[in-house]
Amino acid sequence: MRKVRVDLPGRGYDILIGQGLIAAAGDHLAPLLRRRRVAIVTEERVAQLHLGALEAALDAARIAHDALVLPPGEGTKGWDGLRRTVEWLLGARIERGDLVVALGGGVIGDLAGFAAAIARRGMRFVQVPTTLLAQVDSSVGGKTGINAPQGKNLVGAFHQPSLVLADTALLASLPGRDFRAGYGEVAKYGLLGDEAFFAWLEAHGPRLRADEAALVEAVAHSCAMKAGIVMRDEREEGERALLNLGHTFGHALEAATGYSDRLLHGEGVAIGCTLAFDLSARLGLCAQEEPSRLRAHFAAMGIRTGLDAIPGDLPDAEGLMALMAQDKKVVAGQLRLILARGIGRAFVSADVPPEALHALLEDGLRARA
Secondary structure (H helix, E strand, O other), X not given: OEEEEEOOOOOOXXXXXXXXXXXXXXHHHHHHOOOOEEEEEEEHHHHHHHHHHHHHXXXXXXXXXXXXXXXXXXXXXXXXXXXHHHHHHHHOOOOOOOEEEEEEOHHHHHHHHHHHHHHHHOOEEEEEEOOHHXXXXXXXXXXXXXXXXXXXXXXXXXXXXXXXXXXXXXXXXXXXHHHHHHHHHHHHHHXXXXXXXXXXXXXXXXXXXXXXXXXXXXXXXXXXXXXXXXXXXXXXXXXXXXXXXXXXXXXHHHHHOOOOOOOOHHHHHHHHHHHHHHHHHHOOOOOOHHHHHHHHHHHHOOOOOOHXXXXXXXXXXHHHHHHHOOOOOOEOOEOOEEEEOOOOOEEEEOOOOHHHHHHHHHHHHHOOO
């Protein structure tokens, strides 16, 4: 087992990474409990695969538990899902001293974390991420929230978990598409600030799923990178914005596809990272070889990175730019994008020429024809 510490004043917590953590969940949760009761929030697909194992571990530790099982998919992470979760917590008489356990991927982690942040004016919660994307990204750092019709993650709160249990054995149950989508977030860490890690991924990524030691290393390294950034900039006032590499593009594409299975979040991030590097090369910020290297690695991983990878209709370039303008990183009406001077050298830019962004999107859309 690997351990990464997120050392925030008064809000510090551990991220535990390795196999068998679900089976030992009772032992890990018991020291956090004021009374031996937890509330589990999960979704139907995860419940079928993993809820029984978690409940058995809690039973063995004599920890009482209730579970709310929600529909799967990004559509659950909205106002209706939030209301249902909060009302369930209140109706089940879950107290402020109890723990909310988020068992699932990014949707459940974000939703349950936000519900815990606002129910009874704030409850503690634990993340038990079941997808690669959630283990390396959304379960760490305390960003919680829901989607609004106007855009992705526009309603939420910073609310740090009390513990993260990243059981890498759970990733064996992921469909190939979900694993590859989560890998987009893993690659992001190398792209934004660690070229050596990206080179390591080029060597190990294609066999990551079959190599448990390499998988644990990839998750632990990603978590350590994010933990370091969060400790330096918890509320995204500076450096933490780099973690949004690819996300402004990706979130706009998710909104354009109705937060549906047409485009998974991690797929949007992979496409977005490629677009960000393409734009950087067009602006003369990095060599043309850099986006080519990125595209070649994603291709080796079986990840498509063009707009032509998205089925169905998309808005035109103006429509996509309008969706990007709803991004949380807009300041004083000015869109800020994460660009790069090369792999491992990302930075925040607030002066991207609109015509360059328009041309990039237009060329990508034209390739779909």
